[in-house]
Amino acid sequence: MGSIEGQEIHVLMVALPFQGHLNPMLKFAKHLARTNLHFTLATIESARDLLSSTDEPHSLVDLVFFSDGLPKDDPRDHEPLTESLRKVGANNFSKIIEGKRFDCIISVPFTPWVPAVAAAHNIPCAILWIEACAGFSVYYRYYMKTNSFPDLEDPNQKVELPGLPFLEVRDLPTLMLPSHDGKSLDMWKADDYCMEWLDKQVRSSVFYISFGSILKSSENQVETIATALKNRGVPFLWVIRPKEKAENVDVLEDMVEEGQGVVIEWGQQVKILCHMAISCFVTHCGWNSTIETVVTGVPVVAYPTWFDQPLDARLLVDVFGIGVRMKNDVVDGELKVAEVERCIDAVTKVTDAADMRRRAAELKQATRSAMAPGGSLARNLDLFINDIKIVKNDVILTPK
Incomplete structure (x- = not known):
């Protein structure tokens, strides 16, 4: 038998230019980093200019690009982009592989044409799941018809599935529901000056508010949350992108001018969550944010909207017990000031807040243990690398 010890292993990762796709890939590469892995x-x-101007990916990976088949000036909303890639993605992506031998391809579930390309080129392919395993359990049981589901038109219907808490239809990933949102994306350079502001705040006093890189907050939502923060006197650090225009809400502008809070276009979320001044994370419960709040041990006010977010919110609040769910009014569907104030009180003043913080700290310690040398994450990553080496070895030793 031959050996491949010391030989360079080339791994090709494929992701769409969404925060929730690229960030897990880059973090995965960081955890896999070994001297002989490239x-x-x-x-x-369309992501070339953005990524090429960012320093972070360059230290981890080389960048290559392929056409999505859309005109240069197309806004690239999620659904048209996905449809175009379904037609031309495989062919255009293949051109990258034809020029170089890769030992493994790692993709995400939302580029379903990648495994077929990998198979056509006789390259092993792995999928990096970027949602909660609970979400994929729901998908499997629904689409494979292993369990019965109620009428998905009624959001109040109960759903009982093995290994999961009792759910309502409203908690299911919106991809399954009769109608679901299609949104566009943006990615931005982080505003680091907010860290200087956090350094001046009292320990565990600041609410960090961010609803992700895709969804937009309405002016009513911003005004409602801002009013509740003003009424309760809570300091805040709030991510609001320029295109949302919601930063123009008068009450929010007044609070920023008075020094109660700071509004930024984008921030380094893990760095912010790790800051000692952060008390709570008001989040849309995207999977990246869900993982990051658990790893950093920060309680949440969960305000989910679409896709897997309602299920992630259920896990954070009812399974992990580290937060409270913020809901729109059942009559007019709008968020109310009293509801936001209820959530603020729940994570700051009442007896349950202490239990939330204790459980958040326990989860933080558990994740750190898993990530430490010899922990479950480290062991599983080593097993994955060994699998790549075995496949590469077989390819080298198998006669042509």
């Missing part, structure tokens, strides 16, 4: 990240051509 990573290349492939994404669509």
